[in-house]
Amino acid sequence: MKLPLKINSSNITILATIVLFICLFAVGSIFFTGFFAPQVFLNLFVDNAYLIIVATGMAFVIITGGIDLSVAAMIALVSVLSAELLKAGVPPVAVIFGVLVLGIIFGFLQGYVICKFHIHPWIVTLGGMFLARGVSFLISTESIVIDNPVYRTISNAKIPLIGSSTISVSVIIALVTVAAAIYVSRYTAFGRNVYAIGGNERSASLMGLPVMTTKVAVYTLSGFTSALGGIVFTFYMLSGYGLHLMGGEMDAIAACVIGGILLTGGFGYLLGPMLGVLSTGVIQTIIMFQGSLSSWWTKIVIGFLLFAFIVLQRVIVSRKERRPVSQKLKRNRTQKTEIPV
Amino acid sequence: GCGGQTPAPAAAPAAPATTKEAPAPTDNKKLVVGFSQIGAESGWRGAETASIQETAKNDPTIELKFSDAQQKQENQIKAIRTFIAQKVDVIAMAPVVETGWEAVLTEAKNAKIPVILVDRNIDKKNEDLYTTFIGSDFVLEGQNAAKAMVEHLGGKGNIVELEGTVGASAAVDRKKGFDDEIKKHPDIKIVKSQSGDFNRATGKQVMEAILKSPEGKNIQGVYAHNDDMALGAIQAIEEAGKKPGSDIKIVSIDGIKEAFEAIKAGKLNTVVECNPLLGPQLFQAAKDLKAGKQLDKWIKSNEEVFSGQKAIDALPNRKY
Amino acid sequence: MNSYSSRWGELTRSKLFWPSVGLLLLMVFNFFFTPGFFEISIQNGHLYGSLIDILNRGTPLIIIALGMTLVIAKEGIDISVGSILAIAASLAAYLMQQHVPFGLALLAGLAAGLLCGLWNGYLVARLKIQPMIATLILLTVGRGIAQLISGGQIITISNPAYRFVGGGYVLGIPFAVILAAVLFILLYLLMRRTALGLFLESVGANRVSSAYAGIHSTRIMTLVYVISGFCAALAGIIISSNITGADSNNAGLWIELDAILAVVIGGTSMRGGRFYLGGTVLGALFIQALSTTIYTLGVPPESVMVVKAVVVIAVSLMQSDAFRSMFRNGLRSRTRKKVLAHEAAS
């Protein structure tokens, strides 16, 4: 009935992000040799698979108007726990299953406390973040190598794509996650309830939607994706370490926001977080290819590029928003004007 | 301030090269070295970065690709991938943590790019993935600090340990080396051990609190995992009305200029040097590699233990 | 009996009640488990003791949290305070190193804070960028600028006047504490003796209605970021002065989390609207007292995080009406108090 490609106020941010991403990639390709290569592009996925997964899960939380600060700490915890369990000889399948369950329980508890006791998610998940990091330090302060053959095989597996370029298993997991998230957000009642709650929680509840259940589910989901992200990250690093991904939750939030998800809730597409991750990823790649910035200039330039990106995005979006709506309105409201006398 | 704005000149006399001058690469193409730095979390690291960047700048045969990882291992991995994509001649890095390098270093190996580790090592299991390690041994530093402490205390007393960031490899190893050495002296006890996050403000705050705890009222020594925390602790001790350096002996690691000044002022007793001026050694190693030389697995950086007059004498030459 | 219980109800509904209880509980704990915690003596002519430490070390956090309170009241957030703090400290220290007079350097540092705040305000209020991401930009860039100024090194400060700001004492009381008190009073007067507080709460609670009522919401929004920037700069100067060194790399790292925590413990809702400056001070003191307790007690470094997590969660549960009523009803009968989530939370 409606082409999904139609540009409207709700998908404009996504389009703006894609356009800006392509521009950045083009700029990189022009200025740096070796930049314009399939592998450089694919590496954006390879290196950020875990972040894509986590940001996608977090997006659901953000769309309900909440936030989850515990995701990065959860990844660290998962990595330490996995490493320790594998060292103790627990079979990999059991480890993976175990940490996923842990993530689900952890997320559920956070969600339960948030909803049941009406405590702001920022506080609860900040507590969760301290807790997860703290527990991983209790398990081990040192970094632990993972030399389990299964993990190593998965970690080193390369799936060939075009030419000599390859991707890792994690990329597949990430893409599947994104696809599933898009489907869930659009085609399931749960997904729609998430948007409704973000739009107006009170209304959603008065409309008879299962607000509490959905909110708890959303945090549970985020717990699950951060555990999944943790597993992918563990494949990526083959090590467990309590200091992994310090401040990573900000990266995930930033990815969501750049991908057009409003922190106040209710708006955004689930493709957004991935685009956000790719955009920040390409900015970083440019910095790395540039290769002569001092530590501090690196920060300044990254921040500046981020700033330029966000401002351009806003310019594009608000341009679109300001377009006259008179024509459309006329069609909208063709009410008959007969008068009941 | 040790003049942070004007980084150490390239051929710093304080940083002797361990290998002899090698001939420049035969072709007149530059030697491209990609260096992945952890970040800029301390003055010490700033000095290391400056040393490497300056050395490269002053050597026309070298082109440096520098990448700052902002404290994140993921960024370092990405940087190394980028170096591989850019086909650099040598990859150098200061690994933020010991583990998690297997995949990316294997990629480097497959791409036939040699890897040099700087100032921190990686897990022993992956020894075949790098060519050489230039730097110091944190455990050894801890041991040296412990020996100095034992000496200052005359083999008897209570000490406080100010640890670095929980989980950081420097903190873990410096603690291990120190604690193991101290265990050999039954009359010396570590009565409190707390993390000061490697920074001065936290170090001071922690020391303040410890001095007010019951155990803290009777201590003779403080061991700090880096100079910054020691300098913070000195202030706390002074404010508590005690004399750092005499009432309470202080030993720390790193050897920044301010620490030497503190020794001169009699407030700090011993500093175990951990040399950040690794630039010359690094590029020498890179050139040697290119020239086909076989390198030692571990090129130790030249480091000493400074106390008393030795420190005062060394002060004018300190670069960072 | 009835009037007693209603007065009790009124008291517990006061926003300052639960943070006070939290602080009190911590103190009671210390009374029993940390000998000497309450000792205050005179050392070198000034007050000395754990309680003084809490006040003294707590000042930067209190100051930043006060600024943050206003930002949060406006339904915003400012995660760049740590970087602003570092910029201000580095700039002031750098200028003094270059032999710029103390007063000028101090002003420059504070002005840098104001400017950073203005920048944040511009992004949020004018360009309408979401607060968290807008301030994330300065979080990243600001740290870089601070390091650029200092060359990544700690700049040692030798100026005695500057040292006095964060390390001096007046009549035995730390000067920084006096500064914080003055700032608190000024902000309080600004907010409660002018209409700014009303406007701010109104904008935070319902921006559209406020605009319709003729309140310049963009100006108010910019103003709160400017105040927050100023507070951060002041905190930066106090911290650097106290350790006689401006540490551009580590100064104020993660302080935004503590500041936000202090604001929320103090009773201000992250959804904007009503704010409680007094509560924030209590919240900040609570957090500082917790740190000091942990250090004094000698909690092993690797467990510090867990202890903090448990305390934070416990305190926020204690503040939750729903949690307390569950307890009360659990003791009596199983009649669940049912109010829509939205209403109870607000």
Added chain:
Amino acid sequence: MQQPLLVMQGVSKSFPGVKALTNVDIRLRRGEIHALMGQNGAGKSTLIKVLTGVYEMDSGQVELNGRPVSIQSPKDAQALGISTVYQEVNLCPNLSVAENLLIGRQPRRPNQAIDWRLLNHRAEELLERLHIQLDVTKPLSEFSVAIQQMVAIARAVDISSGLLILDEPTSSLDQREVQELFRIMRKLRDEGMAIVFVTHFMDQVYEVSDRITVLRNGELVGEYLTAELPRIQLISSMIGREWKDEPHTGKSSDQGASEVWLSASGLGRTGGVEPFDMTIRKGEVLGLAGLLGSGRTEIAKLLFGIDRADQGAITINHEVMRSMFPSKAIEHGMAFCPEERKVEGIVGELSVRENIVLALQAKRGFLRFLPLRKQQEIAEHYKKLLGIKASSIEQRMDQLSGGNQQKAILARWLATEPKLLILDEPTRGIDVGSKAEIRKLIMSLAAQGMTIVMITSEWEEMVGCCDRIMVLRDRQVIGELSGDDIREQRIMEIIAEGGERDEQLQQQVG
């Protein structure tokens, strides 16, 4: 006698400081439209919220079909076949109209995925039943309150399967929409449903309801058959004293002489209203008439500078202004009492006092702070003047009943002592007694020289108050009435004619 569908007995509910309901009984029968009446703050909405599980009652029982039920949440209520339109529109502005209609029971494809095509189609059908046509894929926020209210009604009607509760559904609807609604209500009643209907419009009560329950101060006054209860008696039982239906006070008729205070020339906004001219004279009451979405609110927003005009200019007291924004408008003595009180009017978290002094304080600037004493004085004054029912002026605004919120907003603007007061649906949700009071107040203000622009969907009110009326249709000013021309019939005629003219125009163009 047939067993009632739903019986509530001995229902009490108190909020901190307020006893909203005391021992109220109500019984609802199948096939009956039951009007729930009472003054603002009488407890009607509270009763409905207690019934549907939004609030937990302190005491009392509910029996459905003779069996006691415990309704814990709106979800439970829906499951029992009770659907509700709450007083304030409660939909999700970010979702499309279609989704708002069908969320919670979206049509599925065989594989359980939501079938969007069918969903949109169903939504269109649903609205078609109410004779509304609009693009159901657009977000709800793009439509006016009236449309939103219709959507809420359509949703509730579609869900309901036993009991339909409508809390002031007609407050922002015009007559035509109201008739549509009544048609549906009657149909549902004839199908055997029970309907609860809350309104402050007496005509509507007598038009559709079969039975009336009256509440006063949270207490039950009684249950009556509509046919047996004369209007005057109904009002008297609501307000608890004798009520004399006063004739409308005459309007000030000396407007011809007064000078022009504000004029707009060619003012317009792309996507908003077509450019229009208007003059407003000192002391007159100008009405803006039109159907839903005809652009009345748009004009008001342009005048007050909430929407920026992209063409034309406003002249106030001979001073030409290119741009306008609220604080400037207020400075020049304008005041605007907006239509959507929940979004644009109240600041829910603040107290009644703060809400009342807000605009005045904004006008004075932040430095000239009104001392607390003074604020209390002002708030108390208007609380008394407008009869705002609140436990105290320190009560939170969002705890007030709908009508009382409306009064407080009115108070906010009266407190600024404006020269020009723009009222967009000022008496929405206000009870009969107060409505007359407020109308009187407005007239007396006009008599004292205050200029008033009034937008209301109650043409009777408009005809009763206005000296001059501008008629709008399809976002265009299409006519003006003054003097004896001001009659409801004339307004309708102009709107209808305008329609023809428009069509002719289109034919010519096309």
